[in-house]
Amino acid sequence: MDAATPHRPRLGVFKFASCDGCQLTLLDCEDELLPLAGEMDIAYFLEASSAPGPGPYDLSLVEGSVTTAEDAERIRRIRAESRTLVTIGACATAGGVQALRNFADVDEFREIVYARPEYIETLATSTPIAAHVPVDFELQGCPIDRGQLLEVITAFLAGRRPDIPRHSVCFACKRRGTPCVTVAHGTPCLGPVTHAGCGALCPAYGRGCYGCFGPSGSPNMPAMIPLLRSDGMSDEDVLRILHTFNVAKFAAIEPEREEP
Structure with missing residues (x-):
């Protein structure tokens, strides 16, 4: 050169x-x-x-x-x-x-x-x-x-650090005016603990977020899992929805499950 x-x-x-x-x-x-x-x-x-x-x-x-x-x-x-x-x-x-x-x-x-x-x-x-x-x-x-x-x-x-949001999918739902599928319909949704980036695509079409962007910066899993159960998910269903694309990251922050 x-x-x-x-x-x-x-x-x-x-x-x-x-x-x-x-x-x-x-x-x-x-x-x-x-x-x-x-x-x-x-x-x-x-x-x-x-x-x-x-x-x-x-x-x-x-x-x-x-x-x-x-x-x-x-x-x-x-x-x-x-x-x-x-x-x-x-x-x-x-x-x-x-x-x-x-x-x-x-x-x-x-x-x-x-x-x-x-x-x-x-x-x-x-x-x-x-x-x-x-x-x-x-x-x-x-x-x-x-x-x-x-x-x-x-x-x-x-020469700068990328400006990538660290908030959850719930913020994206609010920004695009999408009603909360959990509040409105009782639909199980991982939006509160999932990293934003998809534009809240699934909630915009009436289905719950399933965590494809992984955990957000400070996910409150001890509160999230009881909410999923109250929306009708069994322990097996909860385990399944957390064990997908980001299984290792979600597993690292899952609270210990109670013995039956």
Whole structure:
């Protein structure tokens, strides 16, 4: 590069155990992606290019959880090559739905899912990226919100911290004028303990939030679970609604259940 040519930040986008949905959110930015591509060199993004470039990277976006020994080694290499590392989505920030294995027998899961489980090598747990390397910022969601992703990238280019709300989905319902489905209809809803980011999409269509953006900043689970029960959910139903995309994060803050 010529000495007079300004440095263009290099972007790397990496996938671990996941469905690719968060990477597709970046591709879905469409018109906004073109100006960003003019500000950055997209050096590594296998979802979009068959010509990946080597590090170092100024900004790395990492999707997916660590589920194999090879994953654990690879994320350490990526971290070493990245000036800023941002995890995107429930898998990368919480272990994803595959973290259900953390609370069960992984060998039994492997026998059920795969026709030839003897060829599958996996760790007993599915863990977020932050369990293995330092992470500069976490962007929650399953999948992540397009606007929030653009804010993260724009903030990086501007040299500031992303302005991502830390409040709950209930605030989003109030902002869009959506009646509370719990108060109005007795519908079970995780909105009070779920991180905002979806725009309160489900309550806007009359169904309760099911926690796809994970726990909010200070979730009051001891109050939430009795409310879910009073709205007609059994203990099994409560366990099921908390054990989805962000099972590891919700499980970490669940109050101890009383013995029957």
